[in-house]
Amino acid sequence: xxxxxxxxxxxxxxxxxxxxxxxxxxxxxxxxxxxxxxxxxxxxxxxxxxxxxxxxxxxxxxxxxxxxxxxxxxxxxxxxxxxxxxxxxxxxxxxxxxxxxxxxxxxxxxxxxxxxxxxxxxxxxxxxxxxxxxxxxxxxxxxxxxxxxxxxxxxxxxxxxxxxxxxxxxxxxxxxxxxxxxxxxxxxxxxxxxxxxxxxxxxxxxxxxxxxxxxxxxxxxxxxxxxxxxxxxxxxxxxxxxxxxxxxxxxxxxxxxxxxxxxxxxxxxxxxxxxxxxxxxxxxxxxxxxxxxxxxxxxxxxxxxxxxxxxxxxxxxxxxxxxxxxxxxxxxxxxxxxxxxx
Numbered sequence: 481x482x483x484x485x486x487x488x489x490x491x492x493x494x495x496x497x498x499x500x501x502x503x504x505x506x507x508x509x510x511x512x513x514x515x516x517x518x519x520x521x522x523x524x525x526x527x528x529x530x531x532x533x534x535x536x537x538x539x540x541x542x543x544x545x546x547x548x549x550x551x552x553x554x555x556x557x558x559x560x561x562x563x564x565x566x567x568x569x570x571x572x573x574x575x576x577x578x579x580x581x582x583x584x585x586x587x588x589x590x591x592x593x594x595x596x597x598x599x600x601x602x603x604x605x606x607x608x609x610x611x612x613x614x615x616x617x618x619x620x621x622x623x624x625x626x627x628x629x630x631x632x633x634x635x636x637x638x639x640x641x642x643x644x645x646x647x648x649x650x651x652x653x654x655x656x657x658x659x660x661x662x663x664x665x666x667x668x669x670x671x672x673x674x675x676x677x678x679x680x681x682x683x684x685x686x687x688x689x690x691x692x693x694x695x696x697x698x699x700x701x702x703x704x705x706x707x708x709x710x711x712x713x714x715x716x717x718x719x720x721x722x723x724x725x726x727x728x729x730x731x732x733x734x735x736x737x738x739x740x741x742x743x744x745x746x747x748x749x750x751x752x753x754x755x756x757x758x759x760x761x762x763x764x765x766x767x768x769x770x771x772x773x774x775x776x777x778x779x780x781x782x783x784x785x786x787x788x789x790x791x792x793x794x795x796x797x798x799x800x801x802x803x804x805x806x807x808x809x810x811x812x813x814x815x816x817x818x819x820x821x822x
């Protein structure tokens with residue numbers, strides 16, 4: 481599987497700047513390996529650091545051969561289409577990558593390891609990230625008895641920055657000598673950290689238990705960041721409740737896209753006043769006082785679609801509306817939210 485010395489290319493054809501490229505962008509930001517190319521013919525010849533939210537300098541190329549000429553040994557499927565299905569058109573580049581001796585990291589629900597197992601050389605592998613590594617016991621609420629701070633990022637929709645927020649504050653906590661850990665619960669977090677639980681690959685009965693098991697394993701850490709998934713507002717999402725119950729969160733951070741008035745894939749569903757969304761999450765988290773009374777202690781506002789003036793205006797407006805600290809953790813840093821936890 482993936483080792484520190486492996487050189488990586490990211491497949492982002494047509495989606496470097498879209499919401500569906502979140503897997504690739506997350507890998508680009510946080511994977512410690514050397515990333516030698518991003519494949520996206522729409523931006524051929526450019527560099528990733530030409531885009532506002534990306535600090536890492538990686539050449540963008542038009543095809544797999546150019547990525548290989550840069551030293552690529554592993555291809556990450558960097559696009560996350562709705563439903564996690566692999567489009568048929570992708571199999572052309574997957575077949576090509578396998579034929580040219582590259583290994584594959586696949587974060588989608590459609591598994592590749594069985595399909596290609598007879599086509600791999602001894603030096604090749606396929607990592608299907610969404611294969612659960614254990615079957616947990618049914619959850620029992622044990623995490624509520626822990627003495628640490630368990631911080632869960634919750635959202636107004638999918639792809640609003642929950643993982644990014646957790647990783648940025650976790651990094652800030654480590655820099656400030658706080659004993660902190662991060663629990664990955666989705667394909668991007670697992671890929672960049674090398675461990676975690678693919679929450680949406682577990683049966684519904686086992687999802688809470690999977691979260692609880694890994695949270696209990698972090699009992700000696702002072703701060704535990706649980707990567708958020710989905711949204712209570714999204715009709716296609718079932719992830720929020722297992723995360724709340726399994727972690728028995730003590731703190732929550734609401735993540736929101738500043739340019740979203742409605743859900744991304746369901747334009748008929750308007751996002752409510754954020755104060756009402758906060759009440760919803762806090763009420764469900766405590767379940768009438770049975771579980772820890774987790775409060776939303778701040779808002780992570782994703783402003784990457786806004787210019788600098790509009791971004792600052794959006795942050796100030798939301799702080800005034802909610803009386804909570806608000807920041808864009810990429811644009812302005814995570815310190816406000818870290819201090820709110822502390």
